[in-house]
Structures are given as C-alpha cells and as structure tokens.
Amino acid sequence: MDKPLWIPDNERINQANISRFLHMIRSEVDPWITDYHGLYQFSINQPTDFWQALWEFNDVIGDCGGSILEPADKMQDTCWFPNAKLNFAENLLRYRDDRPAISFRSENGSSSQYTYKQLFLAVAATAAALEKLGVVPGDRVAGYLPNLPASIIAMLATSSLGAIWSSTSPDFGINGVLDRFGQINPKVLFTANAYCYNGKVFDCLEKAAQVAAAIDSIEQVVVIPYIDQDISLNDFNKALLWDDFLDRSVTSIDFHRDKFDLPLYIMYSSGTTGVPKCITHGAGGTLLQHLKELVLHTDLHRDDRIFYFTTCGWMMWNWLVSSLAAGATVILYDGSPFYPRPEAMFDLIDDLDISIFGTSAKSISAWEKAGVKPAQTHQLSALKTLLSTGSPLAPESFDYVYRDIKKDLCLSSISGGTDIISCFALGCPILPVWRGELQCRGLGMKVEIRNDNGEVVVDETGELTCSAPFPAMPVGFWGDSDGSKYHSAYFEAFENIWSQGDYARLTLHGGVVIYGRSDTTLNPGGVRIGTAEIYNQMEKLGEVQESLCIGQQWEDDVRVVLFVSLADGQQLNEALSDKIRKTIRSNTTPRHVPAKIIQVTDIPRTLSGKIVELAVSNIVHGRTVKNKDALANPEGLELYRNLPDLQS
Numbered sequence: 001m002d003k004p005l006w007i008p009d010n011e012r013i014n015q016a017n018i019s020r021f022l023h024m025i026r027s028e029v030d031p032w033i034t035d036y037h038g039l040y041q042f043s044i045n046q047p048t049d050f051w052q053a054l055w056e057f058n059d060v061i062g063d064c065g066g067s068i069l070e071p072a073d074k075m076q077d078t079c080w081f082p083n084a085k086l087n088f089a090e091n092l093l094r095y096r097d098d099r100p101a102i103s104f105r106s107e108n109g110s111s112s113q114y115t116y117k118q119l120f121l122a123v124a125a126t127a128a129a130l131e132k133l134g135v136v137p138g139d140r141v142a143g144y145l146p147n148l149p150a151s152i153i154a155m156l157a158t159s160s161l162g163a164i165w166s167s168t169s170p171d172f173g174i175n176g177v178l179d180r181f182g183q184i185n186p187k188v189l190f191t192a193n194a195y196c197y198n199g200k201v202f203d204c205l206e207k208a209a210q211v212a213a214a215i216d217s218i219e220q221v222v223v224i225p226y227i228d229q230d231i232s233l234n235d236f237n238k239a240l241l242w243d244d245f246l247d248r249s250v251t252s253i254d255f256h257r258d259k260f261d262l263p264l265y266i267m268y269s270s271g272t273t274g275v276p277k278c279i280t281h282g283a284g285g286t287l288l289q290h291l292k293e294l295v296l297h298t299d300l301h302r303d304d305r306i307f308y309f310t311t312c313g314w315m316m317w318n319w320l321v322s323s324l325a326a327g328a329t330v331i332l333y334d335g336s337p338f339y340p341r342p343e344a345m346f347d348l349i350d351d352l353d354i355s356i357f358g359t360s361a362k363s364i365s366a367w368e369k370a371g372v373k374p375a376q377t378h379q380l381s382a383l384k385t386l387l388s389t390g391s392p393l394a395p396e397s398f399d400y401v402y403r404d405i406k407k408d409l410c411l412s413s414i415s416g417g418t419d420i421i422s423c424f425a426l427g428c429p430i431l432p433v434w435r436g437e438l439q440c441r442g443l444g445m446k447v448e449i450r451n452d453n454g455e456v457v458v459d460e461t462g463e464l465t466c467s468a469p470f471p472a473m474p475v476g477f478w479g480d481s482d483g484s485k486y487h488s489a490y491f492e493a494f495e496n497i498w499s500q501g502d503y504a505r506l507t508l509h510g511g512v513v514i515y516g517r518s519d520t521t522l523n524p525g526g527v528r529i530g531t532a533e534i535y536n537q538m539e540k541l542g543e544v545q546e547s548l549c550i551g552q553q554w555e556d557d558v559r560v561v562l563f564v565s566l567a568d569g570q571q572l573n574e575a576l577s578d579k580i581r582k583t584i585r586s587n588t589t590p591r592h593v594p595a596k597i598i599q600v601t602d603i604p605r606t607l608s609g610k611i612v613e614l615a616v617s618n619i620v621h622g623r624t625v626k627n628k629d630a631l632a633n634p635e636g637l638e639l640y641r642n643l644p645d646l647q648s
Contacts, residue, residue, distance in 0.1 A: 004432035005402050006410065012384075016429040018296040021057050029053070036431055036440060037510055043443040044468060050444055051080070051288065051471060058291045058325070061094060062086025062257060071469075075496050076486055078469035081260040081284055088264050088283040089123065089159035090255040092324040096120045100329045102149045103305070103352060107335025107344070108196045108227075114149055116327070119156075121251055122149075126157035128250035133220055135187055137162030137256055140266065142186035142218075144177060144208055145312050146170055146195040146334045150224045150242060152321050154190045159264060159283070162256035166266040169311035170195045170204050171607055176629030177211050180268050183278050184478055185217035194227035198336040201227055209235035220245075226334075260284030261475045267315055267418045270606050270630055277485065278478035281421045282471075289422040289472035290322035292443055298356060298385060298412070299429040300326045307331035308358035308387065309345065314608040315418045316358065316389065337363055338370075346374040349383055358387035360609050361413070364397045365539055369567070373404040385410045387427065390609055392514045392532040394539040395436035413438045415514050417500065419490070420472045424464060424500060425512040436536075437511035445470055449506045452528075454494055461505045461530065463518055466498040473498070503530045520613040522551040524558045527591045531613060534562065534592055537584045543570045544580070546603045549594070550617040552646060561646065562594035563616070565603050572599035598645050602636035616640050 013019055018036070025042060026033050029049055033042055043050040048068040055064050065083025072078050095101070095116040102114040114122065135141065141158040145151045145167060158165045166184055168177055170192060181189075191208040194201050205223065212218045221239040225231055233239040261282035268276040294300040306323045307330075310316040323330050331352055337345050337359070349357055374380060386401060386409055393413040401411050412427020415438055424447050425438040433439060441447040446468035448456045477485045493499035503515040515521075515530020522529040531549045538547040546565040551558040562580070566572065577597050585593050605611045607630065615625045619640045628634035 004434050005398060006408070006433040008410065008430055008432070013430045016299050017301070018299065018428065018430055021053075021296055024057060025053060036428055040441060040443060040510075044446040047444060047468065054288060054292055054444075058295060060086065060287065060291070061091050065260075074487075074491075075469050075498065076473065076483060076491065078473070079261070080469075080471040084260040084284060085257040086260065086284055086287070087160065087162070087255040087257045088287055089156040089253075090257070091287055092156060092322065093120050093123060093253070094325065095327045099302070099327070101324060102152060102330050102332060104149050104332045104334075105348060105352070106196065106333070107199075107339045112149060119153070119324075120253070122153045122246075123156045123160060124250050124253045125246040125248045126153050127160045127253055128247035129245050130157055130161060130163070130188065132247065133188060135161055135163050137258060137262070139163045140184045140186040141165055141188045142181045142184070142190070143167035143312055144170060144172070144181075144189060144191045144204070144211065145224070146192050146226060147310065147312055147317065147332050148192065148224060148226060148334060149332060150190070151312050152330070152332075154222075155321065160253050160255050162258050162262060164263045164266055164280075167312040167317070168268075169313035169607060170202070170207075171197070171311070171632065172313060173629035174207050174210050177207070178214055179629070180276055180278070181211065182215055183275070184266055185215065187217060188220045188222065189215075189218050190222045190224065192224045192226040193231045194229065196227065196335055198339050201229075205231070205233075205235065212236060212239075258283070260471075263475060265318060265421065266478055267318075267421060269418065270610070270612075275626070276630070277489065279418060279474050280476050280478050282475040285471035285473065285475075286318070286421055287322070287325065289420070289470070290319060291325060293319070293422055293426060294323055295326055296443065297426040297428055298387070299410075300328050300356065302327040304355045305329040305331055305353055305382070306356040306358075307333065307348070307352075307354045309333065309337050309360070309363065310358075311608065315421050318421055320358070338366070342367060342370040342372050343374065343377065346372070346378045346380065350379050353382040355382045356385045356387065357383060358389070360390035361388050361393040361397060362391060362609055364388060364393065364401065368397065368400040368404070368539075369542065369545065375404050375406060380406050383409065385412060385427070385429070388413045389415060389423075391611070392516060392535070393436075394532075394536040396536065396539045398433070398435045415502065415512070419474065419500070420470075422472045424466060425514070434507070434509050434511055437507055437509060437513055439511055441506075441510070441512060447506075447512070449504055450494060450497075458506050459508055461503060461515060461528065463493065464500045464502040464504040464512075464514070465494060466500070503528070517613070520550070520617070522549065522558065522560055524551065524560055524591055529560070529592055533588055534560075534584060534594070537587050538564070538580075540583060541580065543567055543576055546611075548603050548611050548613060548616060550613055550620060552596075552617075552620055554595075559595035560592065561596045561598065561620070563598050563600045563603070563640070565600055572597065596645060598643065600639050602633055602639055604634070604636040605632050606630060607632045620646060
C-alpha cells in the first residue's frame with residue numbers, strides 16, 4: 001500500500017501533548033528537531049537529556065536527585081536516577097478534586113464511580129488499615145481479583161507505603177495462583193467473593209481460602225463483596241470484609257518516598273514452559289515509562305476517558321491504571337466483552353463517551369467475523385484512538401477498523417510485554433497509520449532488528465532487540481539473587497543487548513511489523529517464517545474462526561502444521577484445504593504452505609487470550625507441558641495429543 005490509512009489533521013497535531021513536548025525540546029535543547037523521527041533520534045542519542053526532560057514535562061512529584069544515569073558494564077546493572085526519591089501512588093493521586101477518576105461497569109449491570117477526591121480518601125483508609133497490620137516497605141500484598149475499583153485502591157494503598165503489589169485474575173486455578181504468590185510470600189491477600197463472566201457467576205471464596213491456607217505468610221485476607229450474595233468467611237483462618245477492614249477515620253496519606261528502583265510490582269511470565277518468572281518492576285521506571293507512553297504516545301489528556309479491556313493478571317491493567325497520573329478518567333469493565341451481544345463494547349463506548357479504547361487483536365478479528373459494523377450502528381463520537389495489543393494485528397484488521405468502525409481514528413497497534421511492563425513499539429498521534437504497521441518505536445527505546453548474524457537490518461525480518469538501557473527494565477527477578485535468571489531471559493541471544501523474543505521487521509516508514517514469538521518461529525528447510533504471516537491469511541477466510549500453527553520435526557526437517565477451528569457449520573474437506581493452501585501460497589511463499597491442515601474444536605490460549613503455540617508443539621512432540629493452570633482452557637491441549645494425521 002503506497003498511501004497511509006489515516007493522517008492526523010493539523011488540529012490534532014497542534015493539540016497533541018507530544019507536539020508540546022517537541023516544542024519544549026526544540027526551544028531548550030535543539031532547535032533543529034522538527035518531527036517525531038528527529039525527536040526519536042534525540043531520545044536515543046541523548047538519553048539523559050531525554051529522560052530528565054520527560055520528568056520535568058510531566059511534573060513528576062519527587063526529587064530527581066540531579067544525576068540521571070549511572071552506566072554499568074552490563075546493561076542489566078544500569079542505574080537510573082540513582083539519587084531520586086519518589087512515591088508511585090503519590091503521583092497517581094496528585095489530583096484530589098471532584099472530577100471522575102474511575103468509572104466502573106460490570107456485565108451484570110452494576111456500576112460505580114469515584115471522583116479523585118473520593119479515590120484519595122478510599123486509598124487513605126486502605127493504607128491506614130494495611131499499616132495497622134504491619135505492612136512496611138518491601139512487603140508483598142497480593143490481589144486475586146476481578147477488574148474492580150477496589151483493585152486499584154488496594155494497589156495504590158500498597159504502593160503508598162512502599163510495599164509491593166502483585167495480582168492475578170480470579171479465573172486462575174489454585175495451582176496457577178500458588179505457582180505465583182507462593183514464590184513471593186505475601187502478607188495480605190485481597191479477593192472478591194465472586195465474579196461474573198458471560199452471564200454466569202463464579203465463586204472466588206473457596207479457591208481463595210485454599211490459597212490462604214497454603215501460603216503461610218498470609219496474615220490477613222480481605223474480601224470485597226462484589227457479587228450480591230451471602231458471604232461466609234468460615235473457611236478462612238483470618239478474614240475481614242472490605243468495609244470492616246478499612247480505617248475510614250484516616251483521611252490523609254504519609255507517602256513513603258524512596259529510591260527510584262524501589263520494587264513496585266511483581267509480574268509473572270506465562271508459566272506455560274515452567275514455573276512463572278517473578279518479574280520485579282521499580283516504581284520510578286514504571287512511572288516514567290507509563291507517562292511517556294500514555295501522555296506522549298497515546299495523547300492522554302485530563303478530559304479523556306480511557307479504557308482497556310484487561311484483567312488484573314495482564315500488564316495492560318497496570319498500564320491503564322497509570323492513566324490516573326494524567327488526571328484522566330479510567331474506565332473499568334468486568335465481564336465478557338461479547339456479552340450480552342457482540343456489540344457490547346461499542347455500547348460501552350457510546351454510553352461512557354470513551355475517547356481512547358484498547359483491546360486485543362483477537363477481539364478486533366472476532367468483531368469482523370461476527371459481522372459487527374459499529375460505523376452503521378453507533379455514534380462513537382468521542383472515540384479518537386483505538387489501541388490493540390496481545391498479538392500482531394493483521395493487515396485485514398486495519399482495513400476492518402477504518403471501514404466498519406470509524407474512519408477518523410488513530411489506530412495504534414502496540415507491542416511490548418510483561419517483561420518491561422510497557423512497550424517497545426507504539427502509536428503516535430502526529431504520525432500516519434500504515435496498513436499492518438505499528439506506527440513507531442517508543443521514545444528512548446533503542447529498538448533494532450537483528451538478523452541471525454547479529455547484524456542490524458532495516459526492512460528485513462529478524463529478532464527485535466534493544467541495544468541501550470531504559471528505565472523500565474526490571475529491577476530483577478524475585479528470588480534471583482545473582483541475576484542469572486534475568487540474564488538468561490534477555491541477554492543470552494546477543495551479548496549485552498536485550499532480546500525480546502519477537503520476530504519483527506523495521507519498515508521504511510520507521511514503523512514496526514511483528515511476526516510472532518521468535519521461539520515459535522517456523523523453520524522449514526532452514527527458512528524462518530513468522531506464524532503471524534500465516535495467521536494473517538487465515539483472517540481473510542470466513543470459514544476459519546481461528547488458527548494455530550506449529551513446526552513439527554519430521555524426517556530430519558521441520559514441516560508446517562496448521563490447526564484450524566472453523567465457523568459454525570463448516571467442515572474441513574478437500575475443497576477448503578485447497579482454498580487455505582492457495583490463499584497462503586498466493587500471498588506469501590510456497591514455504592509458508594502447511595504440509596498438514598487439521599481441524600480442531602478448540603485453540604488453547606493463556607488467561608490473557610494469547611494462543612500457546614509452544615505448549616501445543618510440546619504436546620505434539622510428546623514433551624511435558626507444565627503449569628496448565630496458566631491456560632484458560634487447558635483441556636483443549638488434549639485434542640492435540642497423538643493425532644493420527646501427524647504420524648504420517
């Protein structure tokens with residue numbers, strides 16, 4: 001395609017936060033920086049000037065300490081803002097007025113709202129209660145919670161004390177929770193009594209009681225009565241209801257300001273290939289990185305109402321919550337995005353005047369396959385930005401958004417991960433949107449694509465790497481005292497260079513195309529193929545609901561195997577198999593054409609919605625799949641075991 005799908009008009013460009021930031025840099029640092037690409041080069045060539053300017057532009061509360069960067073021989077040992085003092089929650093609670101901070105909706109019809117003043121008081125009451133329990137800096141507090149306002153309140157209260165927050169969603173099984181929280185020994189566990197999804201109510205208390213009994217460090221369980229039903233705490237050794245726990249006599253917060261890299265969050269790797277890694281993120285790096293991405297790349301203003309469909313077990317929840325630092329209204333939703341009808345999220349956009357809406361690439365594809373055309377049925381008058389992540393957004397999904405959702409819209413496909421609690425590639429309100437491309441590399445992120453020889457390439461596929469340190473790198477892995485696990489996870493592929501594990505291409509526009517995880521890259525005949533290249537072709541076929549692709553070891557080589565879940569009423573016959581192969585061959589290469597196409601009734605995926613190619617590959621090759629509790633549908637894996645079609 002030789003023309004972009006969307007170009008921002010002059011009004012959008014002039015009003016963008018990043019334009020104000022660009023003007024500040026131009027007037028104070030370098031008058032020759034005139035556009036995003038110049039600003040990006042400045043951010044990676046002069047990192048200390050860039051990150052200090054970002055601190056000042058966002059009026060970060062705290063003392064930056066003068067020194068910005070202490071380099072180290074190893075990238076992972078770099079120290080940012082070594083003398084700084086700040087508190088994460090203090091920055092998210094800087095506003096204490098009557099403007100809405102959080103607006104909550106549930107699929108069951110319940111709703112609530114907190115102003116910034118009410119949010120501050122709720123956090124104060126929660127922090128005082130935690131402090132009475134003896135929670136101090138460095139202690140861990142865990143949330144086994146739906147996406148509720150109380151989840152944000154508990155996190156902010158924890159952070160205000162300098163303690164560490166860690167959360168999972170309530171659809172995790174007991175073993176999945178123990179694999180995570182059991183490694184970090186939390187002092188307090190927050191849970192809900194139940195949650196709802198797709199019209200059904202699921203109890204939380206039985207699982208929470210088993211978790212609390214299995215982790216000796218938990219001294220207090222706090223139960224949030226979300227679903228209206230009788231609540232019994234008899235199964236708990238020590239538990240209180242939310243209202244009984246809070247200390248509402250306290251109306252102020254003594255924020256604990258500490259070092260820049262004081263641990264703030266413990267996040268977890270997927271856990272589908274072993275015990276989840278406990279990725280520990282610092283307060284300062286998380287704050288600065290999120291402010292950069294929300295304020296500059298997403299163009300978040302105080303008047304905006306921002307939403308991301310997420311659970312408390314996905315890093316996008318942490319990312320969304322940081323919007324409070326910009327004074328915007330955070331929209332929370334708990335339930336299925338397709339209940340009671342496929343248009344439910346677009347109803348939400350209209351009802352709550354959402355201006356920035358985030359979802360997964362899978363949801364966008366599912367809307368198209370369901371025939372959802374909001375441009376014909378909804379106003380979407382406030383919507384200015386649509387964000388997508390979780391997996392690569394197919395070029396056809398770009399077409400669908402501009403054809404059937406809204407024409408005047410900044411469609412920002414973004415990519416990063418739990419590893420950095422943020423993104424390597426993002427959107428930008430002053431750049432055009434090109435079909436199939438993430439708009440740009442993130443400011444301050446020296447992202448480069450490397451081929452198999454380690455050479456930096458442009459407009460060629462390779463490994464997505466970052467060759468310079470950045471503040472949002474983890475401060476470490478919990479329990480990894482010598483840093484060996486941290487080093488092994490990111491720095492073994494290329495010496496002293498971060499390797500994200502994504503197969504990608506840097507385009508001539510300065511954008512990025514993601515082709516999938518490099519550890520699941522196919523390699524038939526020695527030619528590397530990203531699975532997303534095949535998935536993109538499946539998006540074109542209405543007969544195919546969903547697909548999963550692996551490489552099977554076969555006769556001293558690798559053959560491509562494609563599993564397809566078909567739309568209702570469809571069967572995989574010779575005609576459809578030929579159509580699939582022809583579509584792939586015509587739009588990619590003969591190497592991409594699967595040797596085997598097999599119909600399945602379920603595609604295994606993680607609780608955050610990502611398909612698990614590696615787990616399926618392990619099943620097919622007779623290897624053990626650990627920690628199945630990390631999967632939303634672990635029973636689906638059994639469909640792939642000992643398939644007769646894969647024996648010949």
